[in-house]
Amino acid sequence: MIDAKHLVKEYHLGGQTVRALNNVSVKIDAGELVAIRGPSGSGKSTLMAILGCLDYPDAGEYWLAGEDVAGLSKNRLAEIRNQRIGFVFQTFHLLPRMSALENVELPLHYAARHDARERALKALDIVGLSDRTHHEPNQLSGGQRQRVAIARAIVTDPAIILADEPTGALDSRTGEEILALFKTLNDQGRTIIVVTHDPAVARHCRREIYLMDGRVAEPESGRMGEWEMMQ
Amino acid sequence: MILWMILKVALKSLMANKLRSILAMLGIIIGVGAVIAMLAIGAGTQASVMGRISAMGTNLLVVRPGQRGTGGVMSGTQQNMTLDDATALLTQVRGIRAIAPVVSGNGQLKYFGKNARATVMGTSITYMPIRAFEIERGEMFTEQDVERMARVAVIGPVTAENLFGASDPIGQTMKVNGINFRVVGLIKSKGDQGYFNPDDQLIVPYTTAMKQLFGLDYLREIDIQAKEDADLTQLQADALAVLRKRHRLQPGTPDDVNIRNQADLLETANEVSKKFTVLLGAIAGISLLVGGIGIMNIMLVTVTERTREIGIRKAIGAKDRDILNQFLIEALVMSALGGLLGVGMGVGSAEILGRFTDFATIVKPYSIFLALGFSAAVGIFFGYYPATRAAKLDPIECLRYE
Ligand SMILES: Nc1ncnc2c1ncn2[C@@H]1O[C@H](COP(=O)(O)OP(=O)(O)O)[C@@H](O)[C@H]1O
Ligand SMILES: [Mg+2]
Secondary structure, three states: OEEEEEEEEEEEEOOEEEEEEEEEEEEEOOOOEEEEEOOOOOOHHHHHHHHOOOOOOOEEEEEEOOEEHHHOOHHHHHHHHHHOEEEEOOOOOOOOOOOHHHHHHHHHHHOOOOOHHHHHHHHHHHOOOHHHOOOOHHHOOHHHHHHHHHHHHHOOOOOEEEEEOOOOOOOHHHHHHHHHHHHHHHHOOOEEEEEEOOHHHHOOOOEEEEEEOOEEEOOOHHHHHHHHHHO | OOHHHHHHHHHHHHHHOHHHHHHHHHHHHHHHHHHHHHHHHHHHHHHHHHHHHHHOOOOEEEEEEOEOOOOOOOOOEOOOOOHHHHHHHHHHOOOEEEEEEEEEEEEEEEEOOEEEEEEEEEEOOOHHHHOOOOEEEEOOOOHHHHHOOOOEEEEOHHHHHHHHOOOOOOOOEEEEOOEEEEEEEEEOOOOOOOOOOOOOEEEEEHHHHHHHHHOOOOOOEEEEEEOOOOOHHHHHHHHHHHHHHHOOOOOOOOOOEEEEEHHHHHHHHHHHHHHHHHHHHHHHHHHHHHHHHHHHHHHHHHHHHOHHHHHHHHHOOOOHHHHHHHHHHHHHHHHHHHHHHHHHHHHHHHHHHHHHOOOOOOOOHHHHHHHHHHHHHHHHHHHHHHHHHHHHOOHHHHHHOO
């Protein structure tokens, strides 16, 4: 499903070059529930942006479902983000002044689908928010907002869900609920990638990719042990 | 994306910043309002000028002496038109129905200790039909009065009011420049024409005016009414030829009289209104430009403020074109809304001007469509740059934007 080889991404800031990704290769199969873990600044978000077709690598290859992403136009990338990928962010990134339902419908409007209302209601039902469809984001709790965001991510029925620190802004109990939701969605066959710095979150996933200074690395022994005990 | 959805977002974002949106639209509102009001004044003025021109009488030609002096130095009108000229025109030029010789001067009027000033026109009885004057009460003086050099006058309603107040002027005797005149008729009001008020004058036989009042032997003008089927241009040329011959002008020397017909006057009026329209166009252009800049400014602010939103939309699948359309439509909604408010303001102020001032105003439907069309075009034109800026933004940078 996802096959990234030797990804390099550099940022240039005032004469200084930051190598956010330094020869990163990851391979993720359809139906996996994977954590991308690493300390802050290790390049997780950068990797996620590239895997999510929001950004280009400076070097390396990225094959998504057998297609070489490097050769695709901006419009085609937008279509891929719309149809094959669902994003969930730490701070939810819902649009203000739009109801939960309208937020969830939005990706379908960009796909020019005419059954938007119906499908959005179904997605909200899956995340357990059928009774909050007409609330605006500022009328919802953090956990509820993240559920709306997840509904928006799954509404186009994408193969992959990319979640960047999805529990980072939530208390631990709400976080657990969100992770449980991801598990359910994964059980239904969706590929889910959770980016986190938190080993406790990573523990909910079936596999972990550990990043350190822009490279894939072996996690420090202690945490590795914990994680292996989980398996 | 579905248009309705975009419109909804656009309206919501305008409503979210009501004051700011109104301030941004102000340029367009004022511009469109001013254009509509001024076009209404233009149309109203033109209509009333046309009205005045036809109030002067139909098929009218006016012969006036030319300017004295040569080489562009103007020093008053010549004193070269006589009663014989008038008679010659009537007998020698074809297509003339009636002719009226006219002299004029200032009159000091007196009636039982009351004083008034008025223009005194000395003319023949034909002046009334030629100049479309009617008698309200009493009657016009007669042909015999002209021949007998009678001291009789018909009087304009304003002059009558000034001199006689509420009492009936008919049959009264007043003094004009110290000479007794009997008022025989009251002229029906035509309304003030701006440069000249036909209601404030006195009409007396030209014989009396020339010999007794002013001591003149030349005319101020000769008014000609052409027959309905006459060719005015031909008539004008013929009349000019007759007068040139009578004044013994050599071929090649300039005319010493000036003949104007209504077609000329209409043309002048149209010329003026054309210049007025060009001026209005320039004002409209400038105000819409200012309005457009206001909208562009606020759209740039909006794009910056909503950078995060742009990033989110792109992440969930918006193409550059979708973002472009969204902001373009927001600019369009703003300018069109401003245009509508401006139309309301323009129509309202035209109405108020027409009711409470001397301006005549007519709001023509085309001016409304023109103004709305222009403001929509301004929205698209000035919205395009901010919208392309929004569309070109990099999604990942937008999402990181604080
Ligand atoms: N737009 C950018 N400009 C400059 N440096 C950046 C930019 N984005 C990320 N970086 C740098 O790249 C590195 C990796 O960042 P990121 O992928 O956000 O890490 P993580 O998500 O693991 O915390 C960091 O050192 C960060 O400072
Ligand atoms: Mg990060």
